[in-house]
Amino acid sequence: MNVVLEGVRHAYARSGRPALSVGRLVIGSGERLCLVGRSGSGKTTLLNVLSGVLLPSAGRVRLGDVELSTLSEPERDAFRARSIGCVFQTFNLLDQLSALENLTLAQRFAGVAAEPARRRARELLAELGLGERENARPSELSLGEQQRLAIARAVSKRPSLVLADEPTASLDDDSARAAIELLLASTAGGTLLVATHDARVIERFARVTTMDELSGAS
Amino acid sequence: MRLDQLVRRNLRRQRVSSSLTALNVGLGALLVSVVLVLRSATAGAFLQPSRGFSLVVGPKGSRLELVLNTVFHLGQSPGLLPYGVFEELERHPSTQLAVPYAVGDTFRGFRVIGTTEAFFDPRFPYPSATSPDAKLESGRSLRCDRAALSAALAALGSHEPPTSSPAVSALAAADEAVVGARVAAALDVRVGDRIEPTHGIEAGGVAHSERHLWQVVGVLARTDTPLDDLVLINLDSFLRIADHAGGIVPETNEPGISAVLLFPKPGVHKALLLSQLNKRSTLQVADVDAEVRALLSLVGNVDRIFFGIAVLVVIVGVVSVAVALYNTLAWRRRELAILRILGASRRTVLGILVGEAMLVSAVGGALGFAAGHLVVAAVAGLIERSAGFRPSPLVFLPEEAIAYVLVIAAGAVGGLLPGLEAYRTDVASHLA
Numbered sequence: 001m002n003v004v005l006e007g008v009r010h011a012y013a014r015s016g017r018p019a020l021s022v023g024r025l026v027i028g029s030g031e032r033l034c035l036v037g038r039s040g041s042g043k044t045t046l047l048n049v050l051s052g053v054l055l056p057s058a059g060r061v062r063l064g065d066v067e068l069s070t071l072s073e074p075e076r077d078a079f080r081a082r083s084i085g086c087v088f089q090t091f092n093l094l095d096q097l098s099a100l101e102n103l104t105l106a107q108r109f110a111g112v113a114a115e116p117a118r119r120r121a122r123e124l125l126a127e128l129g130l131g132e133r134e135n136a137r138p139s140e141l142s143l144g145e146q147q148r149l150a151i152a153r154a155v156s157k158r159p160s161l162v163l164a165d166e167p168t169a170s171l172d173d174d175s176a177r178a179a180i181e182l183l184l185a186s187t188a189g190g191t192l193l194v195a196t197h198d199a200r201v202i203e204r205f206a207r208v209t210t211m212d213e214l215s216g217a218s
Numbered sequence: 219m220r221l222d223q224l225v226r227r228n229l230r231r232q233r234v235s236s237s238l239t240a241l242n243v244g245l246g247a248l249l250v251s252v253v254l255v256l257r258s259a260t261a262g263a264f265l266q267p268s269r270g271f272s273l274v275v276g277p278k279g280s281r282l283e284l285v286l287n288t289v290f291h292l293g294q295s296p297g298l299l300p301y302g303v304f305e306e307l308e309r310h311p312s313t314q315l316a317v318p319y320a321v322g323d324t325f326r327g328f329r330v331i332g333t334t335e336a337f338f339d340p341r342f343p344y345p346s347a348t349s350p351d352a353k354l355e356s357g358r359s360l361r362c363d364r365a366a367l368s369a370a371l372a373a374l375g376s377h378e379p380p381t382s383s384p385a386v387s388a389l390a391a392a393d394e395a396v397v398g399a400r401v402a403a404a405l406d407v408r409v410g411d412r413i414e415p416t417h418g419i420e421a422g423g424v425a426h427s428e429r430h431l432w433q434v435v436g437v438l439a440r441t442d443t444p445l446d447d448l449v450l451i452n453l454d455s456f457l458r459i460a461d462h463a464g465g466i467v468p469e470t471n472e473p474g475i476s477a478v479l480l481f482p483k484p485g486v487h488k489a490l491l492l493s494q495l496n497k498r499s500t501l502q503v504a505d506v507d508a509e510v511r512a513l514l515s516l517v518g519n520v521d522r523i524f525f526g527i528a529v530l531v532v533i534v535g536v537v538s539v540a541v542a543l544y545n546t547l548a549w550r551r552r553e554l555a556i557l558r559i560l561g562a563s564r565r566t567v568l569g570i571l572v573g574e575a576m577l578v579s580a581v582g583g584a585l586g587f588a589a590g591h592l593v594v595a596a597v598a599g600l601i602e603r604s605a606g607f608r609p610s611p612l613v614f615l616p617e618e619a620i621a622y623v624l625v626i627a628a629g630a631v632g633g634l635l636p637g638l639e640a641y642r643t644d645v646a647s648h649l650a
Contacts, residue, residue: 045646048645048646048649051559053558053559053645053646054645054646073563073564074563074564074565077558077561077562077563077564078561078563080559080561081560081561081562082561086559086560088649092552092556092559092649093556094553094556094557096224096227096228096230096231097219097224097227101219101223101227104219105219105224105560106560106561108219108220108221109557109560109561109562109566110561114219114220117219153560
């Protein structure tokens with residue numbers, strides 16, 4: 001899925017302060033982009049705009065053939081459920097569910113039937129080395145395992161676009177390397193956008209851009 | 219994973235809070251269940267047994283007391299009615315059937331009624347049958363010889379003595395009893411047994427001053443009415459009991475009986491009898507149907523108050539569900555935002571919260587209704603002793619099913635408040 005942003009600006013109503021300014025950004029289908037920026041530069045806001053949970057104050061966001069601003073909120077929800085996977089710094093796993101259920105729930109929202117969803121979830125858990133722990137709660141897993149599980153959840157529905165926000169910030173070196181390798185491997189063929197300021201991640205990407213470059217400030 | 223599984227997992231995670239809120243709803247459901255079951259049992263206990271009865275004639279006093287005492291065998295007899303009134307009513311052109319009742323004795327807690335063969339007439343509503351013998355589960359109906367009855371009446375007071383003394387003395391020994399189905403089952407009384415009633419209707423009674431035994435000649439077919447709890451004896455034998463020698467109506471110095479169950483001929487005859495008899499200064503006539511409806515109306519007012527309280531408790535329970543869920547939102551917004559980022563719509567998130575409220579209400583309601591029936595089982599004996607009927611805890615009413623659905627629906631309404639709050643959750647600001 002290719003991604004095109006043109007003249008996108010956003011300011012939060014409460015503060016009124018501009019939170020995001022993107023002149024033009026194009027990410028080709030299957031391309032991997034690392035987005036670098038200081039805290040508060042708008043990386044997370046950009047990811048929220050791309051995932052459709054935030055409508056920008058101005059500008060166009062096109063994901064594949066879809067112009068996000070033309071979709072109603074339920075349509076954006078459905079589009080996100082089918083086509084976009086998200087990975088977060090704090091994993092955002094649901095602790096009342098088992099590892100297996102975390103993966104099947106995400107697929108359920110994407111419309112995957114129960115049995116194929118369970119099969120896919122088990123395959124992913126086996127690949128992650130968590131096959132024996134499918135019934136474990138996320139809090140019973142190590143931080144590295146939790147992030148691997150979060151990545152598995154994001155890719156379990158085979159999305160066209162994966163957005164990752166500081167995916168390694170909570171991890172030690174080994175876990176961070178394992179997580180980024182998993183992220184790159186599991187999204188092969190799909191479009192990947194990772195927002196980070198972690199050098200261990202940045203060095204793994206051929207294309208790196210900064211928020212300043214996007215806003216035209218540099 | 220289905221959303222209902224997610225709802226269950228969410229509630230299981232907050233076991234204590236979920237259990238307490240379910241308990242709140244359950245208490246309301248318990249009260250609703252008890253009120254509904256007792257209301258139905260009360261109506262059944264008074265409406266069903268009174269069907270088929272028409273008029274009760276007795277001494278002046280409370281009409282309701284007369285009906286309760288004669289049809290439901292509750293409370294004390296209002297007094298005595300001259301036996302001559304029964305004879306007059308029996309001959310009245312508007313009368314189809316008249317059945318005399320004399321009360322005042324018990325047999326091991328069951329009331330004893332002195333009556334005649336008229337009780338076994340097919341026109342007497344219970345047990346429903348086309349012949350006297352068909353009204354009996356075993357044995358035969360009792361015999362009350364008119365000559366023996368006249369002799370007993372004459373012995374008591376100013377009543378014409380019998381003309382044939384030898385026949386009377388031969389029949390005087392016929393002390394026969396027919397027992398109700400519950401009496402037979404509870405006391406293991408069978409045809410051929412001899413029983414000895416005691417004086418008085420309070421528990422236990424006191425032994426008669428002279429030993430007097432009645433032979434059980436029949437067991438009535440089960441009617442599921444207060445008749446099952448009766449011991450019937452022939453009226454002449456009742457009057458021959460030495461301790462009943464005082465059973466004289468003071469105003470007329472005639473032997474008295476307690477009441478007459480009167481079945482008028484169809485048409486205007488009931489109205490005629492009511493009009494004529496109510497003019498008499500020494501007796502009164504009660505319309506069974508009117509008195510029972512007046513009683514149920516009286517009970518219904520109390521019942522409505524209890525039902526109102528029960529509904530209020532359910533509402534308090536549902537509000538507690540809403541409050542409990544609302545309080546969880548403080549720490550659940552991030553989780554709801556996660557669901558949204560995974561693709562759940564606002565309506566799905568609303569549905570999850572409403573589903574949780576409905577499930578808590580459903581579980582609490584089910585436990586409450588079940589507990590309500592346990593409470594009914596626990597108090598059934600007490601009610602039977604005080605009101606004369608035993609509510610069945612095993613009967614589940616259609617109204618309870620409707621009430622259960624309403625409790626769940628109320629839970630859904632209660633879940634709307636936190637649900638709408640969840641609906642408005644801003645995803646971007648709650649995801650790190």
